[in-house]
Amino acid sequence: MSGAPGTGDGLGTFYDRVNDALAEAMGGYLHGGYWDEPVDPDAVEQAADRLTDFVADRLRLAPGQRVLDVGSGNGKATARIAARHGVHLTGITLSPYQVRQSAALAAALGLADALDFEVHDMMALGFPDASFDAALAIESICHAETRTEAFAGLARVLRPGALLVVTDFVLLRPLESEEHRALVAGAIKNYQQGPMLTQEEYEACVRAAGLEVVDFTDIGEHVRPSYRVVGHNLARNGEKLRAHVSEEEFRYMVEDLARFGAITELGYAVVTVRKPDDAAAREGSR
Numbered sequence: 594m595s596g597a598p599g600t601g602d603g604l605g606t607f608y609d610r611v612n613d614a615l616a617e618a619m620g621g622y623l624h625g626g627y628w629d630e631p632v633d634p635d636a637v638e639q640a641a642d643r644l645t646d647f648v649a650d651r652l653r654l655a656p657g658q659r660v661l662d663v664g665s666g667n668g669k670a671t672a673r674i675a676a677r678h679g680v681h682l683t684g685i686t687l688s689p690y691q692v693r694q695s696a697a698l699a700a701a702l703g704l705a706d707a708l709d710f711e712v713h714d715m716m717a718l719g720f721p722d723a724s725f726d727a728a729l730a731i732e733s734i735c736h737a738e739t740r741t742e743a744f745a746g747l748a749r750v751l752r753p754g755a756l757l758v759v760t761d762f763v764l765l766r767p768l769e770s771e772e773h774r775a776l777v778a779g780a781i782k783n784y785q786q787g788p789m790l791t792q793e794e795y796e797a798c799v800r801a802a803g804l805e806v807v808d809f810t811d812i813g814e815h816v817r818p819s820y821r822v823v824g825h826n827l828a829r830n831g832e833k834l835r836a837h838v839s840e841e842e843f844r845y846m847v848e849d850l851a852r853f854g855a856i857t858e859l860g861y862a863v864v865t866v867r868k869p870d871d872a873a874a875r876e877g878s879r
């Protein structure tokens with residue numbers, strides 16, 4: 594088990610262990626929510642639904658399209674997108690447990706024909722060139738040590754003109770205190786993430802992979818309440834998680850989460866990316 598971000602089975606094992614406790618605290622999903630004031634802490638699932646829809650709506654999907662969900666977690670967002678947009682999605686994750694859960698969810702919702710899930714590393718995509726019309730990656734590219742490498746693989750499997758929408762944590766300005774630096778280091782370590790980048794650095798990674806940035810929107814203000822609410826939910830039902838994580842992971846994931854969410858130097862970016870239309874022609878003329 595390497596434990597290195599974005600590689601090997603370290604992260605798959607991590608999500609095997611924490612999936613259920615996290616999903617229970619996060620409204621069934623494994624991502625934050627989109628909140629407006631006043632925040633209703635009992636509406637965590639609706640907030641996470643809103644974030645899923647915010648991402649999927651930016652993909653401008655048409656029924657029948659083939660979509661890749663990169664880091665699909667337990668498949669809840671994947672299934673919601675299939676049902677709302679009439680598309681076929683392939684969800685990939687490093688966690689075998691999540692694949693089993695996702696397949697069971699698809700069957701339970703009568704969506705088995707619209708959804709495929711597999712253990713598949715986003716850093717070593719085995720799909721044919723140009724095999725997807727669109728892709729999304731909600732809080733998964735953050736696990737890549739090198740964002741450019743992740744984007745380059747996605748660029749290959751997207752058809753020319755296809756959109757990719759990613760959500761990721763970004764640095765809006767330098768971290769202001771030792772406490773904030775320690776909390777961010779704790780997030781990177783305990784969630785096995787790559788470094789947090791500025792908008793400029795992030796866009797440079799996208800472009801280095803041959804993709805265009807269509808839009809970069811920070812919705813941190815709307816996502817930040819998630820950490821307070823989820824931290825509270827996890828603390829209420831902490832024993833479930835405690836059985837599957839180390840003391841350090843528990844401290845970070847439960848006790849420090851609200852403080853992490855209060856770091857206003859951090860943003861939550863929704864990045865819309867396009868594979869240039871002329872990519873096929875350019876590749877052909879090489």
Ligand SMILES: C[S@@+](CC[C@H](N)C(=O)[O-])C[C@H]1O[C@@H](n2cnc3c(N)ncnc32)[C@H](O)[C@@H]1O
Nearest residue numbers: 599623624664665666686687714715731733736
């Ligand atoms: C925070 S969860 C997000 C899950 C889902 N997108 C959601 O929004 O509910 C991160 C997911 O990314 C997946 N992931 C991380 N690194 C990966 C990689 N290299 N290849 C495939 N999946 C990866 C994890 O297995 C996990 O399912």
